[in-house]
Amino acid sequence: MSDTNTQAATGTDFTALLAQVADGVVQRELDNVNPFDQVRLVADSGYGKLRLPVDKGGQGYTLRQLFGAVIDLAAADPIVAHILRTHYWYIEDLLVTDSPLATRLLDEASAGKLFGNATSERTTKAAGDFEFTTTLAAQDDHFRLNGEKYYTTGTLFTDYVGVQALKGTTLSQLIIPTDREGVEIIDDWEGFGQRRTGSGTTRFTDARVEADEILHEVELDAANPPSSQFAFVQLYLHAIVAGILRRVVEDAKGLIEGRVRSFSHAQSPVPAEDPFLQQVVGELASYAFVAESAVLVAAESLDAAADSTVNGVQDPELAQAAALAASKVKVVLDDLGTRAATVLFEAGGASASGRSKALDRHWRNIRTATLHNPARLKAQAVGANILLGHQLPTNGYF
Numbered sequence: 001m002s003d004t005n006t007q008a009a010t011g012t013d014f015t016a017l018l019a020q021v022a023d024g025v026v027q028r029e030l031d032n033v034n035p036f037d038q039v040r041l042v043a044d045s046g047y048g049k050l051r052l053p054v055d056k057g058g059q060g061y062t063l064r065q066l067f068g069a070v071i072d073l074a075a076a077d078p079i080v081a082h083i084l085r086t087h088y089w090y091i092e093d094l095l096v097t098d099s100p101l102a103t104r105l106l107d108e109a110s111a112g113k114l115f116g117n118a119t120s121e122r123t124t125k126a127a128g129d130f131e132f133t134t135t136l137a138a139q140d141d142h143f144r145l146n147g148e149k150y151y152t153t154g155t156l157f158t159d160y161v162g163v164q165a166l167k168g169t170t171l172s173q174l175i176i177p178t179d180r181e182g183v184e185i186i187d188d189w190e191g192f193g194q195r196r197t198g199s200g201t202t203r204f205t206d207a208r209v210e211a212d213e214i215l216h217e218v219e220l221d222a223a224n225p226p227s228s229q230f231a232f233v234q235l236y237l238h239a240i241v242a243g244i245l246r247r248v249v250e251d252a253k254g255l256i257e258g259r260v261r262s263f264s265h266a267q268s269p270v271p272a273e274d275p276f277l278q279q280v281v282g283e284l285a286s287y288a289f290v291a292e293s294a295v296l297v298a299a300e301s302l303d304a305a306a307d308s309t310v311n312g313v314q315d316p317e318l319a320q321a322a323a324l325a326a327s328k329v330k331v332v333l334d335d336l337g338t339r340a341a342t343v344l345f346e347a348g349g350a351s352a353s354g355r356s357k358a359l360d361r362h363w364r365n366i367r368t369a370t371l372h373n374p375a376r377l378k379a380q381a382v383g384a385n386i387l388l389g390h391q392l393p394t395n396g397y398f
Contacts, residue, residue: 012059014072017045022076029358034187034196038080039157043112047073048084051091057110063232063306067239067299071292074243078365081243082197083154085236086117090162090175092232093215096312101215105175108160116155116178118163118202119396121148128397130220134165136172136209143167143214145174145182145207156185156198162215163204173216174209182207193361193368224394226316228305231326233396235298237369238329241337242295245288248344248362252284255348280347287340291333298325323392324385327378334375337366373398 021038028035042048050066052058061069066088074081091109094102109115118134125131134147145165155161155178162175178185182205189200259271268274301322308315341363345352352359377398384390392398 012046014045014047014069017041017047018072018076021073021080025077026358026361028077028079028196029361030356032195034156034198035077035080035083036157038077039083039114042073042080042084043114046112048087048112048114049091049109051088051095052106052110056106063302064296064299067235067295067302070236070239071243071246071295074240075246076243078240078244078247078369079194079196081240082194082237082369083157084114085233085240086154086162087115087158088236089117089229089233090115092229092306096306096309097215098312099215101175101212105160113160114154114158115175116152116158116161116198118149118152118155118161118204120151122150128393128395130164130171130395132164132166132171134163134204136165136167136174136214138167142211143209145176145204145209148201148203150201151199152185152202153197153199155202156187156200161202166220167217169220170217171220172214174214176207176209176213180207191368193364193366225312226314226319227394228302228314228319228322230394230396230398231298231305231319231323232302234373234398235295235302235326235329237372238291238326238333239295240369241333241366242288242291244362244366245284245291245337245340248340249281249284249288251359251362252281252344252347255344255352256281259348259351277347280343284340284343284347287336287343291336294329294332298322298329301325320391323394324382327382327392330370330373331375331379331382334370337370338363341366 020041046059047069049058050061050069054060070081094106120127121132121134123133132147134145134149136143136145145163147165149163158178160175161178161183162173165172165174176183184203184205186201186203187198189195189198191199256271256277262269262271262274267276271277305314305318305322308318344359344362381390381392385392
């Protein structure tokens, strides 16, 4: 693990925690086991409140430090890291929202509570236009929430769920407890990677919502204010990729050190002394280094945008710079990540494909994480920005 990522300004060392999370990660993959214990362990350790100020019980991390910590966690278990993606996203929103609900929920985060999401829907509507079928309707002195969401990553493991629903022509963002009557979380995610992230269905049937549980309300046709929040959620996925690549290097080293023979035509009978295998490890280590470096540099752009916030609104140029940085990282890491996960097998030969090693999980996890939005659209948008000055789309699906 990086010697700088597991500690912040407060000096808290999470090395032992990360080792506990990593313990049994292969067996959980083989047995298709949900990491409930590991998520709770992470939450109880304070890892979920890294961005909270020290005087609020947090670690006071910068975003660069947070993304470093996410890389560390993803190296230990990318499933657990992905489960916390929306949690950290909501923390960012709550930190710049001046409302009694935001204050109350930050107190809950300080107490170790976690936040999940229920945003996306599987309909014929274009992703990103927010024309949801989930509705919030007034009833006496409260509201009733009805609808079905999918890709609700992490919600199976969390204490609260953030929901986006339509109240007439208003898009409402509300946060309610996951154990509330009328909230049904279904573990039906069927992806070939990131398999136990709980990224399936969450259904709401006349779930009660109080007026003071609505965090934001905006008109559908309102322009989005400058913000790096969507760059945050996209870059987070590539912090997961960077963490996986760090594990790929360790697995390649383990494969070579565990080999008891080589090919008769190899340049050395000792695998670790074979220049070909040394080159494989060198390439993988270089991929991992570039991936981690790119994510952390882009995170510095997120820091600059976040630090510019005044009355909840960021400097537009800094917000755009953060979005461009995250987009450029994706264009490169989507290809680099899957390439590295393939090269890994050259360190072990046919025996590396053994099911008990579960090394195929790295490629599957990377490819699943990178499918959240097309890299080609990112590359085109970056090019249009450079050539024509076009602004990048401002929604979480880009």
